[in-house]
Amino acid sequence: MEDEKEMLGADEELEQVNMPDAETPAEPDLFEKEYVISDETKSDGPTVVAEEPPKKAPVKKEKKKGSKKALVIGLIIFALLAAAFAGWYFLRPGIRFSTTRPTAEAGEEFDAMSIVEGVRGGELSDIAVYGPKGELAKGVYKYSYSFKGREYEITVTVKDTKAPELSIKPEDEMASFNDREEVDPAGIVNVKDYGKVTLKLDDQGNDLKTPGMYEVIVTATDEDGNESKIPAVIKIEPYDTEGPKIEGATNTSVILWSSFDLMAGVKVTDDKDPNPSLVVDSGGFTTSAEGSYKVTYTAKDSYGNETVVERWINVYQVAYYTPGYDSSVYWDATGEWGQPYLVAVNRSHNTVTVYGKDGNGNYTVPVRAMACSTARPGYNTPVSTNVPGGRFHSAWRADWCYMVDGSWGRYAISIDTSLAPDPNDTWGIMFHSVCYYSQSIDNLEYEEYNKLGGTASLGCIRMCVADELWLYNNCPEGFPIVIYDDPSSPGPLGKPDPIRIDVNDPRRGWDPTDPSGDNPW
Numbered sequence: 102m103e104d105e106k107e108m109l110g111a112d113e114e115l116e117q118v119n120m121p122d123a124e125t126p127a128e129p130d131l132f133e134k135e136y137v138i139s140d141e142t143k144s145d146g147p148t149v150v151a152e153e154p155p156k157k158a159p160v161k162k163e164k165k166k167g168s169k170k171a172l173v174i175g176l177i178i179f180a181l182l183a184a185a186f187a188g189w190y191f192l193r194p195g196i197r198f199s200t201t202r203p204t205a206e207a208g209e210e211f212d213a214m215s216i217v218e219g220v221r222g223g224e225l226s227d228i229a230v231y232g233p234k235g236e237l238a239k240g241v242y243k244y245s246y247s248f249k250g251r252e253y254e255i256t257v258t259v260k261d262t263k264a265p266e267l268s269i270k271p272e273d274e275m276a277s278f279n280d281r282e283e284v285d286p287a288g289i290v291n292v293k294d295y296g297k298v299t300l301k302l303d304d305q306g307n308d309l310k311t312p313g314m315y316e317v318i319v320t321a322t323d324e325d326g327n328e329s330k331i332p333a334v335i336k337i338e339p340y341d342t343e344g345p346k347i348e349g350a351t352n353t354s355v356i357l358w359s360s361f362d363l364m365a366g367v368k369v370t371d372d373k374d375p376n377p378s379l380v381v382d383s384g385g386f387t388t389s390a391e392g393s394y395k396v397t398y399t400a401k402d403s404y405g406n407e408t409v410v411e412r413w414i415n416v417y418q419v420a421y422y423t424p425g426y427d428s429s430v431y432w433d434a435t436g437e438w439g440q441p442y443l444v445a446v447n448r449s450h451n452t453v454t455v456y457g458k459d460g461n462g463n464y465t466v467p468v469r470a471m472a473c474s475t476a477r478p479g480y481n482t483p484v485s486t487n488v489p490g491g492r493f494h495s496a497w498r499a500d501w502c503y504m505v506d507g508s509w510g511r512y513a514i515s516i517d518t519s520l521a522p523d524p525n526d527t528w529g530i531m532f533h534s535v536c537y538y539s540q541s542i543d544n545l546e547y548e549e550y551n552k553l554g555g556t557a558s559l560g561c562i563r564m565c566v567a568d569e570l571w572l573y574n575n576c577p578e579g580f581p582i583v584i585y586d587d588p589s590s591p592g593p594l595g596k597p598d599p600i601r602i603d604v605n606d607p608r609r610g611w612d613p614t615d616p617s618g619d620n621p622w
């Protein structure tokens with residue numbers, strides 16, 4: 102029976118089970134009635150036939166009642182199962198989202214938790230989110246939410262809906278504009294936006310090709326058509342304010358009859374114009390006539406800025422020439438001689454003062470004073486104050502120089518006095534030591550030596566050996582020399598007391614200032 106039951110369907114099983122069930126209250130009645138009927142038919146006739154049909158009817162009735170019951174029970178079980186499923190389904194852990202189609206702003210970060218309204222069956226912290234992080238570009242992104250074994254997938258749409266943020270650049274970052282260029286609004290404003298922004302400038306009717314201050318409006322439009330505007334004040338400057346630079350047109354001296362190109366070494370450049378123009382007014386310059394010529398160089402850039410440089414060129418005759426002597430004269434940018442020192446000779450006091458340069462390149466710093474002897478009466482040490490530029494310059498030099506009177510001078514530095522107006526003044530003037538009777542350093546004209554600080558020479562400027570040697574060593578060829586008269590003062594450093602030699606001293610043939618190791622002084 103047990104095996105049979107399991108093989109039967111639910112309804113059949115119920116029938117089989119219920120049929121023999123004596124405990125069910127209705128069943129015994131039915132069976133009793135059947136028995137009663139069969140007893141009655143027994144007495145009337147054959148019982149075998151009568152007994153069979155009544156048996157079948159009660160069985161049918163019994164079956165109907167049983168399936169109803171089974172249906173109810175089945176429904177209850179189904180309802181219980183459904184309730185259990187519903188309970189499991191609706192009460193199981195889960196995430197509640199505020200939206201399942203979220204949108205986000207391009208260029209910003211998407212906060213995946215911002216769309217989570219709450220959770221059931223756990224904590225918010227139990228949610229694990231997987232998806233792109235950081236600033237998002239426009240597009241569609243998937244975010245996975247994992248919570249207590251459940252997975253959700255949310256699609257986020259990222260769009261650019263914000264207008265560009267505009268701000269005026271601080272003054273030190275603002276681009277400078279000139280009247281020859283298009284004003285680029287990118288030089289005016291700082292732009293902040295997710296994507297590409299197109300800037301437009303509204304000149305508000307102003308002529309931005311004229312220098313001045315103007316109010317303009319900058320419009321920024323992003324790729325999605327979001328737009329913003331900002332007013333700005335811009336300055337339009339002249340394209341070019343600086344005149345060309347003229348280099349190399351410095352004062353110079355040129356030897357008579359030499360060739361000299363006024364453009365040699367002259368360079369014109371401009372900060373903006375690659376080809377500035379240059380016009381030279383020669384001022385009648387020629388090397389075929391001595392004199393001082395003013396040459397004017399005028400350069401112009403394409404904007405009209407002009408630079409004028411005047412240069413003085415002395416054309417002079419070299420009075421003395423020795424091979425190897427560089428007769429060119431160097432001037433520095435300030436127009437002064439490109440030399441460390443200027444040597445000034447005050448005839449009135451027989452004093453030589455050496456000047457060095459100040460910060461501007463001018464010879465204003467007295468550095469050394471020396472006693473000297475200039476021309477004695479009847480002779481002339483030429484002044485330079487009446488020549489162009491007010492100065493001579495030094496020419497050749499020699500350790501020993503034979504003098505017209507048969508004596509010898511040491512550390513001779515000739516002076517180019519060719520610019521002196523009187524041709525007689527150009528006669529061999531030089532700085533040199535007090536003379537020696539012969540070309541020997543122990544054969545000094547000691548009596549002449551004792552005249553230092555007073556007139557004595559035939560035109561030259563005599564000094565002691567130490568002073569002459571100082572000039573020799575410190576003043577390169579070409580140094581400027583001013584010879585002048587100023588009775589009021591020997592010079593800013595005064596006049597040193599010259600040494601006097603005892604004419605009876607056996608050492609008298611030696612200049613006491615001679616640095617020679619043999620000097621007995």
Ligand SMILES: [Ca+2]
Pocket residue numbers: 261262263264265294295296323327
């Ligand atoms: Ca935007």
Ligand SMILES: [Ca+2]
Pocket residue numbers: 341342343344345371372373374402404406
């Ligand atoms: Ca310029």
